[in-house]
Amino acid sequence: MMMISTLIKSLTLFLCLALSVGFYTLVERKVLSYAQLRKGPNKAGFLGIPQPLADAMKLFTKETTKIQKSMFILYNISPVLATSIMFITWMLYNTPANQNTIIKLSIMLFIVISSLNVYTIMLSGWASNSKYALLGAIRAVAQTISYEISMALLIMSILLISLNFNMEKTSISQMPTLWMMFILPLIFSAWMITMLAETNRSPFDLAEGESELVSGFNIEYGSGEFALLFIAEYGSILFVTVLTATLMLKGSFNTINLTQMVKIMTLAFTFLWVRATFPRMRYDALMSLTWKTFLTLTICSVTMLITHNNI
Amino acid sequence: MSSYHQDMPPKGGYAPFEYAKQYKPRWIKGKWVFLGFAVYTTIGLQLQKRYYYNYVTLPELENREANIALEPLLLAENNRLFLKQLVKNREDEKKIMKDVPGWVPGTFYGEPVFHQKGVYMKPSREEYYAHTDYDKGYYRHLMERHYH
Numbered sequence: 001m002m003m004i005s006t007l008i009k010s011l012t013l014f015l016c017l018a019l020s021v022g023f024y025t026l027v028e029r030k031v032l033s034y035a036q037l038r039k040g041p042n043k044a045g046f047l048g049i050p051q052p053l054a055d056a057m058k059l060f061t062k063e064t065t066k067i068q069k070s071m072f073i074l075y076n077i078s079p080v081l082a083t084s085i086m087f088i089t090w091m092l093y094n095t096p097a098n099q100n101t102i103i104k105l106s107i108m109l110f111i112v113i114s115s116l117n118v119y120t121i122m123l124s125g126w127a128s129n130s131k132y133a134l135l136g137a138i139r140a141v142a143q144t145i146s147y148e149i150s151m152a153l154l155i156m157s158i159l160l161i162s163l164n165f166n167m168e169k170t171s172i173s174q175m176p177t178l179w180m181m182f183i184l185p186l187i188f189s190a191w192m193i194t195m196l197a198e199t200n201r202s203p204f205d206l207a208e209g210e211s212e213l214v215s216g217f218n219i220e221y222g223s224g225e226f227a228l229l230f231i232a233e234y235g236s237i238l239f240v241t242v243l244t245a246t247l248m249l250k251g252s253f254n255t256i257n258l259t260q261m262v263k264i265m266t267l268a269f270t271f272l273w274v275r276a277t278f279p280r281m282r283y284d285a286l287m288s289l290t291w292k293t294f295l296t297l298t299i300c301s302v303t304m305l306i307t308h309n310n311i
Numbered sequence: 312m313s314s315y316h317q318d319m320p321p322k323g324g325y326a327p328f329e330y331a332k333q334y335k336p337r338w339i340k341g342k343w344v345f346l347g348f349a350v351y352t353t354i355g356l357q358l359q360k361r362y363y364y365n366y367v368t369l370p371e372l373e374n375r376e377a378n379i380a381l382e383p384l385l386l387a388e389n390n391r392l393f394l395k396q397l398v399k400n401r402e403d404e405k406k407i408m409k410d411v412p413g414w415v416p417g418t419f420y421g422e423p424v425f426h427q428k429g430v431y432m433k434p435s436r437e438e439y440y441a442h443t444d445y446d447k448g449y450y451r452h453l454m455e456r457h458y459h
Contacts, residue, residue, distance in 0.1 A: 183355030
């Protein structure tokens, strides 16, 4: 009985997550369209609101193409793996659906799980046996691995203030008005840039440089498999916004309230706004940004905070 | 005699022309920005440290003190629950084995199960929960927390 209720609860969570990802794509299309002085999707149903539902239905009922030269099993496994890793990261978030999972070292677990994302990209790029997919995968993997170092160090410098590996306690240990974002503004900006790069978002979406590589590591994917990769990408973006709201803006990781929603939505909108505003970065500039700027900055900040703790 | 004269460069020659990009003079110098940042961060970190001590460390210490103070009570409650369940088990055994001739609860045909050579052995977990209702999940959870 307990097991069935847990199953139903987690299925509800996953369903809501998939829906939110769908509507996030709709918001993205709308924001981008208004930034470019045009109207976005406004035909389907009432004001184009059911557009993502129609898209999902289309994608999942499309015929799946079997690519002759691809490594069939790995090619099919990688989207599933990507989506399941995304869902596992979301299990860290204490919604009413998973009240029973109390994870003490949740930030540690987040670092561990998020580093697994690289493998799905690598697998999907390599297993489709296409030059463009492979090149896109190599770019994405190099970028993600490089930015993971600065991400870990930035998380560490936040943990040096909160002195805890728990998300909830990290948000509790922040001041009610002076959030982590305000007392460490430099680290906050570095964190946002790192998160943009970590989720392969624009202006760091070198993985899908449109002129050189058609669509990056997921060229060969169509229909439901593409939809799964897409859901994984956007779900991880939404999780990153929640994480930022918790670590930097004193968001609550345990209960859902209005201020938390406002924080998450502002951050999610920032991701779209950045995409609408900035041009894509050059690849060497991207790499030197993390290895020459962020690495030094984060090491300095970690050293500074360690000394601050010991004074 | 002509009314015009030859155009000549101004006395002392032309001024050197600007070919490089002209930057606006910065309204604040870099070192002042850095100093301001340092002061800001120091004050922020000090405030954060004070807040952390008052609202995280002190409550934690208080909770720990309270837990230490409550420890004997909790232990006693724990023991009481355990003993209550043992009594319940004995009653259940009596009720179940009442048709077996010569059966004494707590023994196996005259051989004591829980007192072996003068040493008391706790019942195993399976034995302890043998007569409880499995479906009463909450109750079971509570008891499992208090076992041992």
